[in-house]
Amino acid sequence: MRRLFALALMLAAPMLAGWPMAARAADKGPCTQAAQVCTEWVSLGDGGARALIYRTYPLKTRNAGIRRALIMVHGTGRNADHYFSTATGAAFLAGALGDTLVISPAFHSADRNCADKLAEHEVSWSCNGDSWRSGGNATSDPQLSSFDFIDQVLKALADKHVFPNLKAIVVAGHSAGGQFVSRYEMASRVHDSLGVPVTYVVANPSSYAWPDATRALAEGDAAPENAVLGWKEEKPHTAFSYGPFDAAAVPAYDRWPYGLEARAGGYTAKTGDAQLKAQLVARPTTYLLSQVDTLPLGGFDSSPQAMAQGATRRARGEAFVNYLNTRLGGHAQVLIIPECGHNDRCVYTTEAVLPVIFPATP
Numbered sequence: 051m052r053r054l055f056a057l058a059l060m061l062a063a064p065m066l067a068g069w070p071m072a073a074r075a076a077d078k079g080p081c082t083q084a085a086q087v088c089t090e091w092v093s094l095g096d097g098g099a100r101a102l103i104y105r106t107y108p109l110k111t112r113n114a115g116i117r118r119a120l121i122m123v124h125g126t127g128r129n130a131d132h133y134f135s136t137a138t139g140a141a142f143l144a145g146a147l148g149d150t151l152v153i154s155p156a157f158h159s160a161d162r163n164c165a166d167k168l169a170e171h172e173v174s175w176s177c178n179g180d181s182w183r184s185g186g187n188a189t190s191d192p193q194l195s196s197f198d199f200i201d202q203v204l205k206a207l208a209d210k211h212v213f214p215n216l217k218a219i220v221v222a223g224h225s226a227g228g229q230f231v232s233r234y235e236m237a238s239r240v241h242d243s244l245g246v247p248v249t250y251v252v253a254n255p256s257s258y259a260w261p262d263a264t265r266a267l268a269e270g271d272a273a274p275e276n277a278v279l280g281w282k283e284e285k286p287h288t289a290f291s292y293g294p295f296d297a298a299a300v301p302a303y304d305r306w307p308y309g310l311e312a313r314a315g316g317y318t319a320k321t322g323d324a325q326l327k328a329q330l331v332a333r334p335t336t337y338l339l340s341q342v343d344t345l346p347l348g349g350f351d352s353s354p355q356a357m358a359q360g361a362t363r364r365a366r367g368e369a370f371v372n373y374l375n376t377r378l379g380g381h382a383q384v385l386i387i388p389e390c391g392h393n394d395r396c397v398y399t400t401e402a403v404l405p406v407i408f409p410a411t412p
Contacts, residue, residue: 055294056372060336080106080147082138084131085332092155093203094194099250101173101199104154106147108159109206116213117411119151121203123230125394126183126349128166130156135226137407140373146406149411161189166235173199184259184307185237185317190393197317201240208244208260209364216412219248224394225348233307236261236330238316250264251407253338253397254363255352258370260309261378265295265358277365281342286384287368292355292377300354308355323387331374336383336406338397340390348392363392 081088090109091100122137124130134154134161141147157175158166164177170255174190175182185197200221206212207219235250236259270289271280280287295303305312310323318326344362346352356380360366367384374380385405390396397403 060168062104062405078384080141080152082106082147084135088134092199092206094198094202096192097193098171099170099173099188099191099194100171102130102131102156102158102169102202104156106141106150106152109151109153109203109410110212112212112214113151114213114215114299115149115334116150116151117152117215118146118218118408119198119207119213119216119220120151120170120407121155121219121221122398123155123200123221123227124157124220125223125225125227128157128159128164128267130154133224133394136398137222139395140404140407143399143401144408146408151308153203155203157196157199159189176279179382180229180307183226183314184233187316196315197234197237197380200234201238203242204238204244204248210245210377216246218409219244219246220247220251220407220409221248222251222253222256222398222407224253225392228252229257230307232335233259233318235335236326236331237321238329238333239317239321241329241333247411248333250333251338252335253394254340254392256363256366257308257356257359258366259307259326259330260304260359260370261323261330261374262290263294263297263304263309264377265303265371266360266365267291267293272360272365272369274361278344280362280368281344281362284341284386284388286339287365288326288372290369290372292373295358299402300358303355303358305355308359326376331378331380334381336385337367337371338385338387338403338406339364339393340387340397342389342391345391350392 122133124133137152159177160168160174161177171189182196185195188194231254271287313319343364371382371384
């Protein structure tokens, strides 16, 4: 899979990397370099704050050729440039570079232990913890949340004066980005008002915001010994049973962002539990789970709250989606990505995933 991605970049390089910027702007060709030349600022709030995106086409220049958009959210490393390369490589493989606006937002942080070099007025998000990936407020501006950032990007995409032929938007993320998308999907305030269909693609997160206090019991496919050996099967596991979790063992197991309790601040604070639950079930979402993502690697969340959801990322995802569909009447799709581990490029350049992140448009 890595060789396939490398071949895609080699084939695309002569056509794209050497394309003069003036010519590219003139004929509205894609900007695919994971560099400053392909970035743009998105204004947030009323105080001059702004956040950075990588994008293949300008967000404010009329473009009738754009038929779909892909927003790819990075992981805990805040490496939007890497995820922009992953997304544009996938777009090349799908033959979608010409009519797809690919965007990778950057959640940079100037906080201690991250120390990104922020530009003037650039928003600083939380460095560690779950805040930025669950709609928490910016450390530099408590009036702005990380979900507000994506709201603003979506509203810009839905502007028919700029993108008159846009027919589909996909919001996707892997690992910590998958956590972001799974929680944004259930919380988004703009989903139903954009006038453009939005779908969500959640890949290999370490945890989920469970809609109630139920959890998968440690038996069947959720038994730790079975979950660790889950890589032997390419089909989704379904042998799950559910029941109350022992809150005495992990008192915080159902607190946000692992559940819906104690949402005291941030984007979701003013939305009721019932509405979040209904939106989680109703909004079109595909979950991508790597076949061999069964080891505690790549920033695996081993906190007691996360371990209450299962022993591995794959088992957590399978149990969560199974619960949504069998107990809550959901229609979420789940794909097991064969031979992939916790690797965004393996996942998003797999042939079966391409039509999910680049859907056909009328």
